[in-house]
Amino acid sequence: MDALGKLVVLSYKCCGEGRLNLLNKVLDSIVQILLKNYESKKMKFNQRPFYRLLATLLIDLNAVTPETDPSHLQLLLAFRYTLRSIGVQMTCSTSLTATRSWYLPLLGYRDFVWPG
Numbered sequence: 001m002d003a004l005g006k007l008v009v010l011s012y013k014c015c016g017e018g019r020l021n022l023l024n025k026v027l028d029s030i031v032q033i034l035l036k037n038y039e040s041k042k043m044k045f046n047q048r049p050f051y052r053l054l055a056t057l058l059i060d061l062n063a064v065t066p067e068t069d070p071s072h073l074q075l076l077l078a079f080r081y082t083l084r085s086i087g088v089q090m091t092c093s094t095s096l097t098a099t100r101s102w103y104l105p106l107l108g109y110r111d112f113v114w115p116g
Helices: 002-044 048-064 069-090 096-108
Strands: none
Touching: 002 048, 002 069, 048 069
């Protein structure tokens, strides 16, 4: 998962103008795979690889994109929409405890929390 995260970060850095579109497509693909995997395995669903991938992407992309860059806010919004769609779709079909065990730590990441 770390190698996939590094590949996405490298592609993001090299892409230029279309990098936010690339990121949105990658995040949408991760959500679709996660939800299909969850639907097929239900109780045997392993959430750790998805958590690791999303955490790696969030941390590494924030390191690459300076806060003064106008695309930094778009980057955070892309992750916000991704995490929201995962949270909404998984809480409809599973217990809140299972979803929040890995969903909330990602939302608690320091760049999502308003400074001050």
